[in-house]
Amino acid sequence: MSDHSSHHEESFLRKYIFSIDHKIIGIQYGITSLFFLLFGFSLMLVMRWQLAYPDTPVPLVGGLIKWLAELNGFASNGNLPPDLYNVFGAMHGTIMIFLGVVPIVVGAFGNYLVPLQIGAPDMAFPKLNMASYWTYFVGGVVMVVSFFIPGGAANSGWTSYPPLSEITTATHGQTFWLIGMIFLITSSLLGSMNIIVTIVQLRVEGLTWMRLPFFIWTQLITSFLLVLAFPPLEAAGILQLMDRVAGTSFFLPSGLVVGGEVLANSGGGSPLLWQHLFWFLAHPEVYVLILPGMGVIGEIIANNTRKPLWGYKSLVYGITFLGFMSFIVWAHHMFLTGMGQAMSVFFQTTTMIISIPSVIVLTCFLISLWGGSIRFNTPMLFALSWLPMFGIGGLTGLPLGLAPPDIHLHDTYYVISHFHYIVAPGTIFAIFAGIYYWFPKVTGKMLNERLGKTHFWFSLIFMNGIFFPMLIQGLAGVSRRLADGGITYAHAQGVIHYNSFMSASAWWLAVAQIPFIVNIIWTLIKKKDNPVDPNPWKATTIEWTDTTSPPLGHGNFEKEPVVYRGPYEYSVPNEKEDYIPQTKK
Amino acid sequence: MSDSDHDIKKHISVYRNVFLALLFFTVLTVLVSYVEFDATERYIAGAVFIGLIIASAKGYLVAAHFMHLNNEKPMINWSLILTVIFFIVLLFMPLLWDMNNMGKDVDYWGGEDQKLEIYHDVN
Amino acid sequence: MDIKIPFNEELRPDTGLYNAKLGVWLFLASEVMLFGALFSAYVLLRVAAPIWDNSILNIPMATINTVVLITSSVTMIMSWVSLKMKNLEKYKLYMGLTILCSVVFLIIKYFEYSSKFEHGYYPSTNTFLAIYFTMTGLHMLHVLGGIVVNFYLWIPGVKMWETEPERFTNRIEIAGLYWHFVDLVWIFLFPALYLL
Numbered sequence: 082m083s084d085h086s087s088h089h090e091e092s093f094l095r096k097y098i099f100s101i102d103h104k105i106i107g108i109q110y111g112i113t114s115l116f117f118l119l120f121g122f123s124l125m126l127v128m129r130w131q132l133a134y135p136d137t138p139v140p141l142v143g144g145l146i147k148w149l150a151e152l153n154g155f156a157s158n159g160n161l162p163p164d165l166y167n168v169f170g171a172m173h174g175t176i177m178i179f180l181g182v183v184p185i186v187v188g189a190f191g192n193y194l195v196p197l198q199i200g201a202p203d204m205a206f207p208k209l210n211m212a213s214y215w216t217y218f219v220g221g222v223v224m225v226v227s228f229f230i231p232g233g234a235a236n237s238g239w240t241s242y243p244p245l246s247e248i249t250t251a252t253h254g255q256t257f258w259l260i261g262m263i264f265l266i267t268s269s270l271l272g273s274m275n276i277i278v279t280i281v282q283l284r285v286e287g288l289t290w291m292r293l294p295f296f297i298w299t300q301l302i303t304s305f306l307l308v309l310a311f312p313p314l315e316a317a318g319i320l321q322l323m324d325r326v327a328g329t330s331f332f333l334p335s336g337l338v339v340g341g342e343v344l345a346n347s348g349g350g351s352p353l354l355w356q357h358l359f360w361f362l363a364h365p366e367v368y369v370l371i372l373p374g375m376g377v378i379g380e381i382i383a384n385n386t387r388k389p390l391w392g393y394k395s396l397v398y399g400i401t402f403l404g405f406m407s408f409i410v411w412a413h414h415m416f417l418t419g420m421g422q423a424m425s426v427f428f429q430t431t432t433m434i435i436s437i438p439s440v441i442v443l444t445c446f447l448i449s450l451w452g453g454s455i456r457f458n459t460p461m462l463f464a465l466s467w468l469p470m471f472g473i474g475g476l477t478g479l480p481l482g483l484a485p486p487d488i489h490l491h492d493t494y495y496v497i498s499h500f501h502y503i504v505a506p507g508t509i510f511a512i513f514a515g516i517y518y519w520f521p522k523v524t525g526k527m528l529n530e531r532l533g534k535t536h537f538w539f540s541l542i543f544m545n546g547i548f549f550p551m552l553i554q555g556l557a558g559v560s561r562r563l564a565d566g567g568i569t570y571a572h573a574q575g576v577i578h579y580n581s582f583m584s585a586s587a588w589w590l591a592v593a594q595i596p597f598i599v600n601i602i603w604t605l606i607k608k609k610d611n612p613v614d615p616n617p618w619k620a621t622t623i624e625w626t627d628t629t630s631p632p633l634g635h636g637n638f639e640k641e642p643v644v645y646r647g648p649y650e651y652s653v654p655n656e657k658e659d660y661i662p663q664t665k666k
Numbered sequence: 667m668s669d670s671d672h673d674i675k676k677h678i679s680v681y682r683n684v685f686l687a688l689l690f691f692t693v694l695t696v697l698v699s700y701v702e703f704d705a706t707e708r709y710i711a712g713a714v715f716i717g718l719i720i721a722s723a724k725g726y727l728v729a730a731h732f733m734h735l736n737n738e739k740p741m742i743n744w745s746l747i748l749t750v751i752f753f754i755v756l757l758f759m760p761l762l763w764d765m766n767n768m769g770k771d772v773d774y775w776g777g778e779d780q781k782l783e784i785y786h787d788v789n
Numbered sequence: 790m791d792i793k794i795p796f797n798e799e800l801r802p803d804t805g806l807y808n809a810k811l812g813v814w815l816f817l818a819s820e821v822m823l824f825g826a827l828f829s830a831y832v833l834l835r836v837a838a839p840i841w842d843n844s845i846l847n848i849p850m851a852t853i854n855t856v857v858l859i860t861s862s863v864t865m866i867m868s869w870v871s872l873k874m875k876n877l878e879k880y881k882l883y884m885g886l887t888i889l890c891s892v893v894f895l896i897i898k899y900f901e902y903s904s905k906f907e908h909g910y911y912p913s914t915n916t917f918l919a920i921y922f923t924m925t926g927l928h929m930l931h932v933l934g935g936i937v938v939n940f941y942l943w944i945p946g947v948k949m950w951e952t953e954p955e956r957f958t959n960r961i962e963i964a965g966l967y968w969h970f971v972d973l974v975w976i977f978l979f980p981a982l983y984l985l
């Protein structure tokens with residue numbers, strides 16, 4: 082690796098667009114997925130208006146909504162018509178999960194940091210890496226384009242349950258969704274295989290399994306989940322595509338009556354088959370969403386408590402077990418399908434078991450704080466708030482994992498609140514923490530702390546303003562599928578007044594993101610001549626200690642690092658500095 | 667895989683034998699399928715069982731010899747063992763339809779007279 | 790692009806693997822899950838179906854196809870062995886035979902499909918034909934992909950043999966692993982769809 086970086090000039094296209102450098106691809110993933118996160122969030126901002134003030138014209142963007150609704154063939158006077166509400170709901174979920182969070186945690190963080198943390202010059206397959214990004218991009222374009230076709234984008238929820246998703250063959254939104262998903266799944270498969278091979282094969286000398294930073298472990302487990310869980314959804318997607326395009330009946334039972342007429346299909350299929358195949362992916366997918374977040378939080382906690390991560394081995398074994406178990410809990414999403422008591426008992430047992438490693442992770446992180454001299458910088462604030470937020474998200478999941486309470490809570494706002502606590506103040510906060518933490522690595526410039534803290538506090542408050550009242554609404558029994566926020570729903574009457582409060586919180590949450598965006602743009606533009614210390618956080622892992630900030634061109638390292646110690650040797654007694662780099666003899 | 671000529675010669679003869687075995691099993695499985703089983707459930711189950719045994723034997727030959735799985739590194743073996751475990755989980759999925767009624771005479775699909783009604787405006 | 794990825798052709802000491810070998814096995818693992826989900830769907834649909842009339846399928850044709858595909862698997866591995874013995878001419882012969890076999894497979898499949906369509910059997914006819922067309926169709930796409938890869942390695946890609954023989958041999962091994970997997974899937978599809 083002595084001939085580390087190429088000195089000849091590469092064309093702009095090769096260097097920034099069709100780059101095969103993992104750092105550029107990571108940044109491409111990061112920018113694209115942040116854009117999609119913002120887009121998915123905006124859809125929800127409009128939906129929250131409809132929930133709080135049903136059928137009144139949406140302020141600010143009313144004209145745009147009217148234009149889109151009429152383009153899709155729905156009547157609108159600037160309000161969000163129910164059909165478009167369904168579209169927005171389905172696409173909010175799809176975009177946030179498949180185009181936002183997964184690409185940012187695996188595509189951006191994984192791509193950028195995995196080779197740097199293990200001392201590799203690049204991913205194992207750089208061209209495959211590029212292909213992965215561009216496949217993702219095409220999938221994203223297909224999804225976005227589907228908003229503008231007659232009938233609008235997919236409108237059967239992000240879960241796309243048949244028969245609902247299949248009897249709408251007059252419009253093509255769902256077909257676009259399926260085609261887009263096949264691209265996105267392919268992209269994830271390429272990316273995750275690449276990450277596994279990179280971690281297994283390209284670790285530098287001395288970086289044994291138990292010396293890997295925790296973040297690398299989470300990426301490894303996540304990638305295995307993606308490789309093994311995504312293909313069944315791809316198969317299911319192909320089957321649903323066949324149902325829609327070739328007229329087969331994989332998911333359509335015999336004698337289905339729609340709008341008073343028997344459907345002209347051969348029948349003989351089962352809608353439940355889709356649900357099983359879908360959740361076979363989508364439960365491991367939940368852990369795909371949270372595991373890299375845990376990895377980010379682990380790195381930041383160790384660094385800012387100046388202490389080794391407590392129970393490193395328990396963490397590693399815990400998440401390995403978690404990954405394994407996540408394949409045999411999927412049917413807890415389906416207690417209400419009448420799959421029988423025996424199977425319900427089986428799946429609620431495995432679900433209770435899988436909560437154990439999650440508790441181990443949370444406990445290890447909490448104990449890591451004990452006796453540390455904590456630095457309360459922005460990444461650490463996000464990491465600290467992640468702990469209780471993930472705790473709420475996890476604990477509210479327990480009643481859902483048990484069949485009897487799930488019968489009451491299924492499909493209510495309680496469920497929405499539960500998984501948003503995991504993903505929104507959970508994973509998204511971990512993403513913010515990671516961005517603040519690694520921004521100096523990527524750009525060589527520190528983000529502004531004051532703006533960062535403003536961003537943090539308001540985000541934390543308004544996140545809870547949105548999701549906590551949902552728990553109350555859900556316990557009261559309010560269904561999550563109502564386009565009018567519940568004004569015509571008997572169970573909602575006592576708790577309907579929370580709607581406007583939650584919606585206002587959502588809009589204020591949007592405002593709270595302005596400091597973040599300003600911070601990034603301002604730092605990039607203003608701080609031109611302010612090269613940062615390559616290791617501003619005084620961290621031990623290779624990406625900080627052995628590369629410049631930002632790292633050299635393609636190839637990363639001047640000379641191949643050699644690792645002599647574990648990842649978190651902070652505050653070792655009798656040492657001059659309070660940290661020892663992994664590469665120090 | 668060592669490169670000496672002698673070893674490679676030995677490999678070639680293994681490949682030839684595997685090829686012949688695969689052809690034999692192919693003919694066998696076709697012939698077995700022509701044997702008239704009674705159309706009772708037990709015999710159909712038997713036919714399926716025999717067919718799958720033969721297919722598995724062929725699959726084993728291809729995987730072990732052509733794909734060299736009989737002599738592969740632990741990393742790959744463990745990844746595949748993991749895959750096979752989840753593959754088996756997937757194949758057991760059809761059992762989830764109604765475990766309470768397994769082995770009893772139940773019409774899983776509710777028969778012809780039960781119609782599912784969906785109230786939905788089709789665009 | 791002069792950077793060198795470690796262990797691209799040489800073996801990493803502690804895992805005993807080169808990168809692409811692990812990569813292709815992970816890819817095949819995901820393929821196992823893809824076809825696994827389809828087999829799972831097959832079992833379910835079959836258990837539920839009132840009639841499962843696979844007698845309309847042409848067993849002799851499929852048997853010939855099975856033999857053709859098995860033969861192609863053998864020629865594929867022989868092409869790799871030929872490279873191991875540093876015999877490029879034999880490699881080209883065997884690789885050519887592999888491609889020939891896979892094209893024959895597709896031609897036979899084409900006749901099978903068109904005779905089904907002539908008799909008015911479509912994927913929408915019943916769940917048996919639906920799963921039959923989906924599984925064999927997806928398998929055919931895999932065959933097609935294999936032909937593209939093998940053809941590349943047969944004619945345009947062969948120049949790598951001059952510069953990096955080790956790496957080229959690895960590539961054939963990788964392509965071979967994929968091709969044997971395609972064969973393996975057919976070995977299970979054949980009895981599942983045609984015979985049982």
